[in-house]
Amino acid sequence: MNKDTLIQFVQQVLPMSPARAEQLVAKFNAVKIDKNGYVLKAGAVCNAYYFIEKGIMRSYTYNLEGDEVTTAFYAEKSFASDLLSFFNRSPSREYIQTITDCETWSITYADMQESFHAMPDFREFGRLKLVNSYGILKERMLSMLQETAEQRYSDLISSSPEIFQHVPLKYIASYLGITDTSLSRIRKEFIRK
Amino acid sequence: MNKDTLIQFVQQVLPMSPARAEQLVAKFNAVKIDKNGYVLKAGAVCNAYYFIEKGIMRSYTYNLEGDEVTTAFYAEKSFASDLLSFFNRSPSREYIQTITDCETWSITYADMQESFHAMPDFREFGRLKLVNSYGILKERMLSMLQETAEQRYSDLISSSPEIFQHVPLKYIASYLGITDTSLSRIRKEFIRK
């Protein structure tokens, strides 16, 4: 594992010197999780914020009928966490599960608070990431409102092709808000075109 | 207009003395907007954050077919703004429009930055509101994934009955992700029950 990936990521979000970036990520510790492992379980308070150096994760919850609903995919070189649970210190309603073996850099809530307090640019980084996550969610919300399932599928293929190499179709289906049967039909049509 | 409403709201989000709360909201200025007025137009950078003391607003954008899509309703005693545009200083893609005459308290981006810098608890307030907005969006996202249009309609009635008194049905329909025709049918069924 190589912390440089994280350091470079931080610099990309908020330009700064490599030395400064290294200070910012000082409290992040290496954590490996095997495939199908859990980083967070519903009912628990999310106490860590993970930067995924290698691997893919997803978060999911259950609907009233008891079916799994995939709420997000977390690709390589991105952060995985339940922001609501993490920042509000409230029990999470979702599970975060590794889909492949994962190598991550993780920071606890307490350490993050400390870093927020000590380093204004870490604070700024945190706010940028939060606004960024908000933006991603809003984008997805909008796509649910104004696009067909097929368009959403097509968007996901182009934006995150790496997901399709590892993720079972049924996860993608519930992420798109449709059944795996429908997704199968959509794929068939899609390939035909 | 009475700034106490805003002061009480701030104290509710983050408990503090009335005097302290008054300091926090010092930079908010009274702004009145007539019905059907615009607080933000697509293409512009959102430069103000509005607390609605009286009235209702909505934000909307256009889909690829050129139809309006209502992205949010802003009720009394809540904040209206395009957070992405406001914090990223990027052009907004949506319009924020008053649905009734509105009385608001508004703060500019520059003043908010200054307050963030000067007052740690204002910063904390800002973060709480941002996480809160994220939570609302996530909740809505989830409802799109796992509920029927009728359930979403029912939820909106119970959570925001005041909206129905002023807002045309077609706005609500596009907010729910369906056509006004479908909403009309759903209402018919709903009343029958």
Place this chain on the structure above:
DNA sequence: TTCATTTCTTGCCATTTGCTAAGTGGAGGC
């Protein structure tokens, strides 16, 4: 008031999606 415009409802039919169940193919355990 009257007229025009907008909002809302309704009917008809097409399309999309869901539900259930069956069948195929592949991966891994024995």
Place this chain on the structure above:
DNA sequence: GCCTCCACTTAGCAAATGGCAAGAAATGAA
């Protein structure tokens, strides 16, 4: 190798929703 489990596809039918158009009801302007 064989068997079981899981992922995926496919089919038939039902339900939800959309598109279009007509008409009723409400609203606003003159």
